[in-house]
Amino acid sequence: MTRPNRGMKGVAGDTDRSVKRCGRGVFFGLLVVLCASVVFAGCVNEPGEPTTPENPPSILVDYVRTGGIAGVSDHLVVFENGQAIYSTWTGSGEFELSSGDVDRLRDVFAIAGFESLNGTYPAPTPGADYFTYRITYENQTVITQTTGVPDQLMPVISYLDQIITAQSAR
Incomplete structure (x- = not known):
């Protein structure tokens, strides 16, 4: 076997x-x-519907003050939503105005009758130490110099200067 x-x-x-x-x-x-x-499979980015970016806020005020004996150059931009940026010889930054401050800013321009102002108010006589102000509000620009500033525009300039001074002191 x-x-x-x-x-x-x-x-x-x-x-x-x-x-x-x-x-x-x-x-x-x-x-x-x-x-x-x-x-x-869920981690892969597939092309979806394109998103439309939000429009940036419109500029409410664009304020520039230059000149003077010290050669100042200050700039303030306030947007419709209250966001603001500034630059001075001491620094620059951004901040936000409260809705009450934005309303007050609009009121100052309305009381001044800004929309009825001319585009330029030069100084009647030249001066070496004058300030030049360029103020744009709701797409209307007024340029003026120290001794040529119309009385109705003085509160606007004062208020804008206060805003810059308050922010640059921080």
């Missing part, structure tokens, strides 16, 4: 087991890749 070769059967059985293990390894590898694809 011949005995079957168990050594060969064992080798063939080991080969079958190796193939099964290899198949399982490939299966689990594919499973990991599939799961990773599902997990990270």
Whole structure:
């Protein structure tokens, strides 16, 4: 009676087991890749509908004061929403006016009748130490100099100077 070769059967059985293990390894590898694809699929930025950026706020006041004996150059911009930026020889910065301050600013311009002013008010006689003021309010610009400032514009200049002084002192 011949005995079957168990050594060969064992080798063939080991080969079958190796193939099964290899198949399982490939299966689990594919499973990991599939799961990773599902997990990270939400992380990819797909082009969506383009968003329209918000329009920046409009400029309410643009005020520039230059000259004087010290050679001052101050600039203040106040936007419709109360945001403001300034620059002076001592520094620059940004701040926000309260809604009450913005209302007061509008009132100062309304009381001055800014919309009825001419575009320029030069000094009647030249002067080396004069200030030049350029004020733009709601797209209307008035340029004037120290001795040429109309009386109705003085409260506007004073209020704008107060705003700059208060901010640059901080």
